[in-house]
Amino acid sequence: MEGKKTFGESENLRGLIFETITESDFDRIKKNDVSITVSNLNTMGVEYKEAKDCTYVDFANGYGHQLR
DSSP: OTTOSSGGGOHHHHHHHHHHSOHHHHHHHHTSOOEEEEEETTTTEEEEEEGGGSOHHHHHTTSOSOOO
16 A cells, blocks of 8 residues: 555455446446545545546546546
């Protein structure tokens, strides 16, 4: 993890998300009012992201980049 911007950049975690949560599962999540909690280690704070505001790949990558 050292030198990584986010936990989502960890290939093991990313692979686990892709194996566990399918794109179909994520589409069902997006249809509901679901927030995802992300720990921001740079600011030592917590961010809340709306699932409806991201793509499946953004989700699997752990919001490594700001949502558009």
